[in-house]
Amino acid sequence: MSIMTELANRDRVFNFLTPTDSPVDVRHGPILYLEDVTVSFDGFRAINDLNLTIDDGELRCIIGPNGAGKTTMMDIITGKTAPDTGSVWFGSRHNLLTMSEPEIASLGIGRKFQKPSVFEALTVFENLELAMATDKRVFPTLTATMKPEYRDRIGEVLETIGLKDLMHRPAGILSHGQKQWLEIGMLLMQRPRLLLVDEPVAGMTEQEMERTAELLTSLAGKQSVVVVEHDMGFVRSIARKVTVLHQGSVLAEGTMDQVSNDPEVIKVYLGEEA
Numbered sequence: 001m002s003i004m005t006e007l008a009n010r011d012r013v014f015n016f017l018t019p020t021d022s023p024v025d026v027r028h029g030p031i032l033y034l035e036d037v038t039v040s041f042d043g044f045r046a047i048n049d050l051n052l053t054i055d056d057g058e059l060r061c062i063i064g065p066n067g068a069g070k071t072t073m074m075d076i077i078t079g080k081t082a083p084d085t086g087s088v089w090f091g092s093r094h095n096l097l098t099m100s101e102p103e104i105a106s107l108g109i110g111r112k113f114q115k116p117s118v119f120e121a122l123t124v125f126e127n128l129e130l131a132m133a134t135d136k137r138v139f140p141t142l143t144a145t146m147k148p149e150y151r152d153r154i155g156e157v158l159e160t161i162g163l164k165d166l167m168h169r170p171a172g173i174l175s176h177g178q179k180q181w182l183e184i185g186m187l188l189m190q191r192p193r194l195l196l197v198d199e200p201v202a203g204m205t206e207q208e209m210e211r212t213a214e215l216l217t218s219l220a221g222k223q224s225v226v227v228v229e230h231d232m233g234f235v236r237s238i239a240r241k242v243t244v245l246h247q248g249s250v251l252a253e254g255t256m257d258q259v260s261n262d263p264e265v266i267k268v269y270l271g272e273e274a
């Protein structure tokens, strides 16, 4: 497939891949703050008085049964869905409800969707290069002479995602797991402050899951990471703090042991491993 065709086929665009230095202010509080957020679709409350606080550098796992509102919550944070009521703040300075999707992305909020979406015909290196577009034009970055600091940044990210040995191979030959890591790497090129990751281990082998656990754990601290995941084994392996969503609200929050022993959580997950 030609690069042009791939670009045309992408379900995400790159026009928001611009941030380098996020102006987010976390000196006096959390990096992400949702208060009393409610969203209804045709009268049905998908998010119902939701309160959520994510600290700077935290790795948080969000779990919850199907339809609990996890995707809708991500959509609200990234500006895709506007809530009916409530407030959503990024640091103490940015009211996300007054901002568009590209503006929110440019503040340093990166979102990884479940399906990997890399440019198969480009090499691993070129995919990262492309993701680093310092302006809103994509093609000039493919031909422009690369500044040394960009090359260094790509090197760092290749190291982080463990794909250094494959940097000159086309992304199309990567395994499913490797494509997921590459896409996380593409988000990292923008030095995000907050990464939202949707079901990262769906379809992965055990080994890939272990590697993904290491990767996400290594990212925490440098940036805040929010992971929505159904695989409880995986959540247990990475989570310090878990939030259980149910019917659009927080049902329980705490360590994996605390939430999995919570009678309310057990009731909701009846029949599923919790």
Ligand SMILES: Nc1ncnc2c1ncn2[C@@H]1O[C@H](COP(=O)(O)OP(=O)(O)OP(=O)(O)O)[C@@H](O)[C@H]1O
Pocket: 041, 042, 045, 046, 064, 065, 066, 067, 068, 069, 070, 071, 072, 073
């Ligand atoms: N655009 C929409 N229009 C109508 N209903 C919607 C819309 N988006 C979500 N919903 C409903 O809101 C509820 C929450 O959906 P959401 O996708 O956020 O849940 P989820 O926790 O991500 O579920 P899953 O684990 O299955 O992905 C569901 O009942 C869903 O059908």
